[in-house]
Amino acid sequence: MFVDKRKILLDDVGSGTTIDIVLGSDFFPVDNSDLIENRFVKDEIKKSINPIIDYKKVIFKPAKIVPETGNWELIDKFRINLNFYTPESISNGTPEHRGTESEPGMYSDIGFIFDDVFCRTVRFTNSFIRLSFFDKPYSGKNTLLTFADIYTQIGDLQENEYGFPNPVDESPISFILGDPILQPDTVHEGFHMYWFQDLVDNSPNQEYEMYMTLQFNNGVNGRIYELASSREIEPNNITINNIEGTDGIFYLKVVLKNDNGVYKYSFIPNDKQLQQPPGVLLNSPPPSLPTLTFWQITP
Amino acid sequence: MDKTNKILLNKERTYNSVNVNSQLQIGIDSTSKPIPLNDIDTTVSQFEQFEKERKESTIYRFYGQVTPIISNPLFNDNIKINNVDEPIKEEPGLGIIVNTTPPSTKIFSNDIFETDGWIGYYNDEPDESALQFNDNKSALCNFTPFDPGYDRLRILDNDGIPNYLFKITYPFNKKDITIVKNKTGVSLKDGIPIIEKFTVRLNGREYVGFKTPINHGLSTNDEIKLIKFTDNTSPSVLSLNEKNYNVFKLGNQTNDLKFRTFIIDINPNDIDFEIGVSTIKRVVQNKLSDYYVREFKSLTTASIGEIGGSYYKDYDIYPAAFGTSYYKDKVASFNFKTDVDVDGLKDNLGRPLSELYFTIIKNDSDTDPTSVSTQYWLSQQSGLTQDIKSRFWTKITAGYETENNENINYNIRSFGDPVYNGNDYYTNIDESDKVFDGDIVEYNESELLERSLEFVHHRVNTIYREYLNDIDSVYDDKREGYLYNPFKKIQIREFANYINPVVDIQNLIGKYGITNPTEIEVLKKSFGVPSYATEISNNVYKWRDLLDIGEIDSTGGGVDYPFESGAHYININDRFFFKRQDPPCEFIIVTEEIELGLTVPASNKEKFLTYLSDPTFLGYSFRDVNDITNVNFTDGVGNIANYNLSPNIILDVNLADFVGEYDLGKRDVAGGCVNLSLLKQKDIDDVC
Numbered sequence: 013m014f015v016d017k018r019k020i021l022l023d024d025v026g027s028g029t030t031i032d033i034v035l036g037s038d039f040f041p042v043d044n045s046d047l048i049e050n051r052f053v054k055d056e057i058k059k060s061i062n063p064i065i066d067y068k069k070v071i072f073k074p075a076k077i078v079p080e081t082g083n084w085e086l087i088d089k090f091r092i093n094l095n096f097y098t099p100e101s102i103s104n105g106t107p108e109h110r111g112t113e114s115e116p117g118m119y120s121d122i123g124f125i126f127d128d129v130f131c132r133t134v135r136f137t138n139s140f141i142r143l144s145f146f147d148k149p150y151s152g153k154n155t156l157l158t159f160a161d162i163y164t165q166i167g168d169l170q171e172n173e174y175g176f177p178n179p180v181d182e183s184p185i186s187f188i189l190g191d192p193i194l195q196p197d198t199v200h201e202g203f204h205m206y207w208f209q210d211l212v213d214n215s216p217n218q219e220y221e222m223y224m225t226l227q228f229n230n231g232v233n234g235r236i237y238e239l240a241s242s243r244e245i246e247p248n249n250i251t252i253n254n255i256e257g258t259d260g261i262f263y264l265k266v267v268l269k270n271d272n273g274v275y276k277y278s279f280i281p282n283d284k285q286l287q288q289p290p291g292v293l294l295n296s297p298p299p300s301l302p303t304l305t306f307w308q309i310t311p
Numbered sequence: 312m313d314k315t316n317k318i319l320l321n322k323e324r325t326y327n328s329v330n331v332n333s334q335l336q337i338g339i340d341s342t343s344k345p346i347p348l349n350d351i352d353t354t355v356s357q358f359e360q361f362e363k364e365r366k367e368s369t370i371y372r373f374y375g376q377v378t379p380i381i382s383n384p385l386f387n388d389n390i391k392i393n394n395v396d397e398p399i400k401e402e403p404g405l406g407i408i409v410n411t412t413p414p415s416t417k418i419f420s421n422d423i424f425e426t427d428g429w430i431g432y433y434n435d436e437p438d439e440s441a442l443q444f445n446d447n448k449s450a451l452c453n454f455t456p457f458d459p460g461y462d463r464l465r466i467l468d469n470d471g472i473p474n475y476l477f478k479i480t481y482p483f484n485k486k487d488i489t490i491v492k493n494k495t496g497v498s499l500k501d502g503i504p505i506i507e508k509f510t511v512r513l514n515g516r517e518y519v520g521f522k523t524p525i526n527h528g529l530s531t532n533d534e535i536k537l538i539k540f541t542d543n544t545s546p547s548v549l550s551l552n553e554k555n556y557n558v559f560k561l562g563n564q565t566n567d568l569k570f571r572t573f574i575i576d577i578n579p580n581d582i583d584f585e586i587g588v589s590t591i592k593r594v595v596q597n598k599l600s601d602y603y604v605r606e607f608k609s610l611t612t613a614s615i616g617e618i619g620g621s622y623y624k625d626y627d628i629y630p631a632a633f634g635t636s637y638y639k640d641k642v643a644s645f646n647f648k649t650d651v652d653v654d655g656l657k658d659n660l661g662r663p664l665s666e667l668y669f670t671i672i673k674n675d676s677d678t679d680p681t682s683v684s685t686q687y688w689l690s691q692q693s694g695l696t697q698d699i700k701s702r703f704w705t706k707i708t709a710g711y712e713t714e715n716n717e718n719i720n721y722n723i724r725s726f727g728d729p730v731y732n733g734n735d736y737y738t739n740i741d742e743s744d745k746v747f748d749g750d751i752v753e754y755n756e757s758e759l760l761e762r763s764l765e766f767v768h769h770r771v772n773t774i775y776r777e778y779l780n781d782i783d784s785v786y787d788d789k790r791e792g793y794l795y796n797p798f799k800k801i802q803i804r805e806f807a808n809y810i811n812p813v814v815d816i817q818n819l820i821g822k823y824g825i826t827n828p829t830e831i832e833v834l835k836k837s838f839g840v841p842s843y844a845t846e847i848s849n850n851v852y853k854w855r856d857l858l859d860i861g862e863i864d865s866t867g868g869g870v871d872y873p874f875e876s877g878a879h880y881i882n883i884n885d886r887f888f889f890k891r892q893d894p895p896c897e898f899i900i901v902t903e904e905i906e907l908g909l910t911v912p913a914s915n916k917e918k919f920l921t922y923l924s925d926p927t928f929l930g931y932s933f934r935d936v937n938d939i940t941n942v943n944f945t946d947g948v949g950n951i952a953n954y955n956l957s958p959n960i961i962l963d964v965n966l967a968d969f970v971g972e973y974d975l976g977k978r979d980v981a982g983g984c985v986n987l988s989l990l991k992q993k994d995i996d997d998v999c
């Protein structure tokens with residue numbers, strides 16, 4: 013560095029005297045490596061690392077919402093009825109479901125014979141319900157979140173008082189789902205839901221919405237039946253507007269809730285699903301069980 | 312740069328000129344440009360990032376299984392409770408009212424059976440429609456345990472009422488207790504007391520042995536300090552105050568009781584002890600061990616979500632698929648919904664937590680007024696005092712499994728024995744408590760490690776058994792209760808197997824004359840002295856490193872468990888033993904004489920029937936075999952009981968009197984240690 017030397021007498025330095033001293037530097041940055049290594053790279057590394065996502069799932073137990081109080085009351089078992097078009101009505105060209113109430117169809121309606129039920133044939137035991145849960149009630153743009161399968165079983169409803177299976181035209185397609193501790197004799201698959209605790213806890217009002225559909229996979233004919241939780245179906249005039257959306261009959265709204273530390277879920281029907289006969293009947297007085305009934309859509 | 316400028320001050324230009332501020336702009340030109348950088352490649356290590364996140368996380372999640380070993384040998388009464396149409400009713404303003412006491416049927420001794428440890432009966436009544444027991448599913452030849460049965464004892468039961476509560480706890484404090492009664496204020500902090508002196512002959516010599524009320528935690532050759540012993544030698548050859556002694560051997564003359572006896576190479580005649588006053592302390596490198604009780608604090612709320620739903624706020628519980636114990640008790644799986652954050656928590660020694668405890672507490676929520684059996688027991692207890700008559704279970708009492716000596720406090724197996732009345736126990740423990748008394752531990756500053764000597768045990772009994780004499784003065788109390796160990800250790804971190812070299816900061820402080828506390832702290836930090844380090848003298852520290860998760864030391868010490876979703880996942884696999892307080896290992900056959908016939912009071916018949924229904928009934932015989940020749944007892948026992956003829960007959964009734972180590976009232980069932988082959992055996996074919 014060049015040093016500019018000057019001699020200044022003390023007497024010469026009066027008021028307002030300033031001396032500009034030029035400081036020359038022969039250093040200039042060659043690159044930004046220091047900045048890059050210590051700031052840029054670190055920042056980029058930080059950005060490249062995914063945030064920790066909480067994959068913890070917890071058990072959600074079914075509940076009914078008491079109309080008077082709005083409280084979510086846990087239920088230890090509920091029933092799922094499936095109702096199909098009767099073979100006779102289909103062959104007549106006027107498909108009709110069995111009965112007029114929220115009731116199940118019979119195994120004879122979907123092609124099972126007594127031997128299937130009595131011997132628990134593979135085509136019987138491998139037939140199953142699939143409950144699928146989606147984020148939106150629109151089949152064109154929704155995402156499957158989770159599903160649960162419930163396999164066909166012979167329970168109290170399908171047996172007579174001596175424990176023998178009933179004839180197939182008296183054997184209801186009905187499943188009683190129950191708590192594995194409180195109701196050990198019931199079907200437990202599909203009773204609990206397992207979902208991410210974090211998503212529910214951080215949802216508005218700690219309530220998380222899903223939309224459920226039900227399919228029956230029939231081992232007799234290999235067909236997958238779509239069923240809706242409303243009987244308001246015109247088999248010869250099925251429109252997308254009637255089926256889909258929050259007001260449609262196909263998707264049943266399910267809300268998962270953190271209810272003061274207890275994780276619950278409940279079915280929230282729309283108007284069509286509440287129409288008589290209701291597809292969702294959770295507040296039926298005892299000894300009736302909370303019941304979901306689903307009717308076949310397409311013959 | 313070599314360009315120079317000469318600048319004259321104005322003063323130098325003319326005589327009249329004055330200096331003014333002048334500014335000169337100098338342009339710094341550069342013809343060079345930053346060199347363009349090549350592509351920058353940086354490797355991000357997934358492993359390092361994982362390790363970083365794992366080290367930073369203080370969140371723990373717990374899940375696992377509990378295999379219960381539970382049964383009901385301490386049942387209330389050998390009765391079958393029958394259903395009634397309306398055992399209770401609800402009156403406005405008065406709440407639930409017992410309408411009537413549900414009827415009960417005494418089960419005769421011959422009809423009492425044991426199945427997988429459960430004591431009960433097989434239904435042998437063909438019409439079950441009107442008969443129910445708890446689960447409403449009684450059926451012919453179904454085994455039903457006496458109360459408390461499955462619904463009050465199992466971890467998983469289907470009445471929807473939790474029988475136990477799970478908690479996560481940690482040791483946060485320590486306290487002192489007096490283990491052996493004394494009048495001089497000697498307590499656990501003064502060492503482990505001695506309760507017995509004995510002589511052992513080895514190699515032709517006599518050695519003195521001592522017995523402690525709890526586990527002493529000693530090993531052969533350990534150095535111990537004998538405190539407040541009497542030196543019988545003159546002059547004091549033993550030098551007990553100055554000298555430490557080594558443990559010559561553990562165990563007594565027969566090599567038994569190694570955890571509670573030890574032998575020293577001293578002539579038994581030369582030394583004496585005073586119970587409750589004389590104590591020992593282990594010595595390591597001239598450091599005496601500390602002895603104390605750890606207190607545990609709950610990290611979870613353990614509140615029940617909804618009564619009647621078997622739902623807990625802290626955790627979910629459900630049957631483990633196909634999981635049963637050898638005795639067919641269902642294995643319970645659980646999953647804590649509540650995360651446990653140990654950030655900032657310190658243990659009783661001020662160290663970061665290295666241990667948590669999975670804690671199971673028996674709770675008393677067995678007073679569901681809609682249950683027929685509950686109504687029966689509550690109506691039986693209606694004459695008891697207000698604070699207990701509405702409970703099914705007593706409050707929990709706790710203590711340790713100590714030696715049997717009436718001077719010993721906290722002997723949980725003795726609780727209820729009149730000889731021990733007035734002794735100390737931990738009492739009034741409830742599942743809603745947040746703080747629990749725990750184990751007795753030893754800590755030596757030289758080793759910097761805690762060693763657990765005795766686990767705490769909780770004790771519960773049913774109110775009916777505990778106060779049976781108050782309920783019906785004909786009977787004695789049945790004061791034998793159940794014991795269980797509530798705490799299971801979860802090792803979340805481990806201390807290294809080595810002790811760091813001693814760090815002497817005082818040396819530096821003295822050398823440089825540092826007095827500022829902040830500077831001293833900085834100095835500590837720069838030497839890596841952790842906050843929990845033990846200050847062995849002023850500013851001189853020693854400590855054990857707390858190993859990181861996944862770090863294993865040279866002896867295999869350390870922990871490693873899954874880290875996922877920002878939390879540590881700990882699997883707990885626990886066995887939960889619900890055992891008898893004092894299982895009787897001895898029995899005496901007692902023979903009672905009963906005279907039946909025309910001229911004896913009617914109460915004799917009742918007495919005979921009472922004997923027949925006593926669970927300890929073994930059999931009866933005619934005093935004189937000639938008595939049976941003229942009488943046709945076609946209806947078995949019932950006919951004999953109704954015998955009302957002359958001459959009178961005399962029967963010898965044999966009953967078993969089971970004897971335990973403590974006087975805890977009448978025992979109905981023998982302990983597993985009794986040789987039952989000597990007693991009568993039954994077969995289910997006798998009934999069904």
